[in-house]
Amino acid sequence: MPDETPGALPASIDETIALLAGEDYLAGRSLATVIFLALKMKRPLFLEGEAGVGKTEIAKTLAKALGRKLIRLQCYEGLDISSAVYEWNYPAQMLEIRLSEATGVKDRDRIESDLFSERHLIRRPVLQALGEAGGPAPVFLIDELDRTDEAFEAFLLEVLSDFQVTIPELGTIKASEPPIVIITTNRTREIHDALKRRCLYHWVDYPDAAQELEIIRRKVPQAGERLSRQVVAYVQKLRKLDLFKSPGVAETIDWATALTELDRAALDPETIADTLGTLLKYQDDIARIAHAEGRHVLAEVEAELQAVG
Template identity: 90%
Template sequence: MSEGKTRALPASIDETVAMLGGEDYLAGRSLATVIFLALKMKRPLFLEGEAGVGKTEIAKTLAKALDRPLIRLQCYEGLDISSAVYEWNYPAQMLDIRLSEAAGVKDRKAIETNLFSERHLIRRPVLQALGEKGGPAPVFLIDELDRTDEAFEAFLLEVLSDFQVTIPELGTIKAEEPPIVIITTNRTREIHDALKRRCLYHWVDYPDAAQELEIIRRKVPQCAETLSRQVVAYVQKLRRLDLFKNPGVAETIDWATALTELDRIALDPETIADTLGTLLKYQDDIARVKAGEGERVLSEVKAELHATG
C-alpha cells in the first residue's frame, strides 16, 4: 500500500459490484447496495448470517480493493477492554519508576505523567483502528460479535457513535477519519438494538447455484466443468437436509480443490464418502450422508444435470 494514498471509493452500486468482482468476490445487488451506502454514509456495516457464507471475506475484500490496512478484532467469550482496546506496559512502567528513584526524582506528579504517556500505551485493535495517523483510515473488522457479552457491546456504543474511546489517564482519543467498520455475527445470540441502530444491516445468505458455480470457477479454475457443476449442485442439496452444520462456501471451495487434487472429473459414491471430511465438520452429519442420503442426493444431481444438458 502506498503510504498516505488510497484508492477512491466506488461512485455507484455498479462500481461497487465491479470493485468486489475484481477481487473475486461475487456480490448480489442488494449486498453491493448496502456496502456502497455504508462507504458513502460512513456508517458501520452489520452483517448477519450463517457461518461460512462469506461475511468476514467482505472486510478482507474491501481492504484489498481499497488498498487499506485491515485491522481485525476477533471476538470471543470474556473479551475485555485490555485485550480489545488498550493496556499499559507495566514492566516498562516499573522500570521507569526504578530509574526515577535512582535518579532522585521526587516529583510524584511528574512521575505519574511519564508513566501514563503514549510511549507506555499498548494499542489493541480498537485503538489501532481509531488511532491511524498520516494514512488512509483502515477497514476495521469486528468479527463474530455474538461471541462477546452485553457489557462489551455497551462499550462499543461510544466507538460506533463517535469513533472515539476514552482512556482515563490520557483523555479521549478520536479518529481523524472514521474507519470502515464491518461487524459480523453468526446469530448465536441477539445483538442489542442500540448497537444495531448505529449500523446499516444486511443478512448474508448462501449463494444460489449460479453464484456458487462462478465462485468455484474463479477460486478453483483447474476444476473440471462437469465436476464443478456436480459439486455445486450436491452442496446446494445438502443445505436442504437440515444438517447440524451446513457446508459454507469455503467448504465448497475446499471440496472442489480436494477432488481436483485427486484428479477426479466427476463425483461417485466412493469418492464422496472418502472426502466428506473436507465438506462436513460434524460426525453426525457425515454419518447421515454416508448412510444413504449421500447416494440419493448424488442420483438426483446427476439426473437433474443430465436433464438440463
C-alpha cells in the same frame, strides 16, 4: 470511469460490484447497494447470516480492493476493554520506575507522566482503528459480535456513536476520519436494537447455484467444469437437508480444491465418503451423508445435470 486513486471509494453501485469482483468476491446487487451506502454515508455495516456465507470475507475484500489496512477484532466470550481497546505495558512501566529510583528522580508528576505516556501504551484493535494517522482510514472488522456479552456490546455502542474512546491517563482519543466498520454476527444471540440502529443492515445468505458455480470457477480454476457443477449441485442439495451445520461457501471451495488435489474429474460415492471431512464438520452429519442418503443425493445430482446437458 472509476476513481483509481489508492483508497478511493466507489462512486456507484455498479462500481462497488466491479470493485469486489476484481478481488473475486461476487456480490449480488442488494449486498453491493448496502456496502455502497455504508461507504457513502460513513455508517457501520451490520452483517448477519449463517457461519461460512462470506461475511468476514466482505471486510477482507474491501480492505484489499480499497488498498486500506484491515484491523480485526475477533470477538469471544469474556472479551474485555484491555483486550479490545488498550492496556498499559506493565513490565516497561516497572522498569521505568526502577530506572527513576536508580537515577534519583523524585519528581512524582514527572514519573507519572513518563509511566502513562504513549510509549507505554499497547494499542488493541479498537484504539488502532480510531488512532490510525496518515493515509486513508482503515477497515475495522468486528467479527462475531454475538460471542461477546451485553456489557461489551454497550461499550461498543459508545465507541461507534462518536468514534472515540477515553483513556483516563491520556484523555480522549478521537478518530480524525471514521474507519470503515464491518460488524458480523452468526446470530447465536440477538444484538440490541440500539446498536443495530447505528448501522446499515444486511442478511448475507448462501449463494444460489449459478453464483456459487462462478465462485468455484474463480477460486478453484483447476477444477474441471463437470466436477465444478457436480460439487455445487451436491452442496446446494445438502443445504436443503436437516443437517446440524450446512456447508458454507468456504467449505465448498475447500471440497473442490481437495478433489482436484486428488485428481478427481467427477464425483463418485467412494470419493465423497473419503472427503466429507473437508465439507462437513460434525460426525453425525458425515455419518449420515457417507452412506445411503449421500448416494441418493449424488444420484439426484447426476440426473439433474444429465437433464440439462
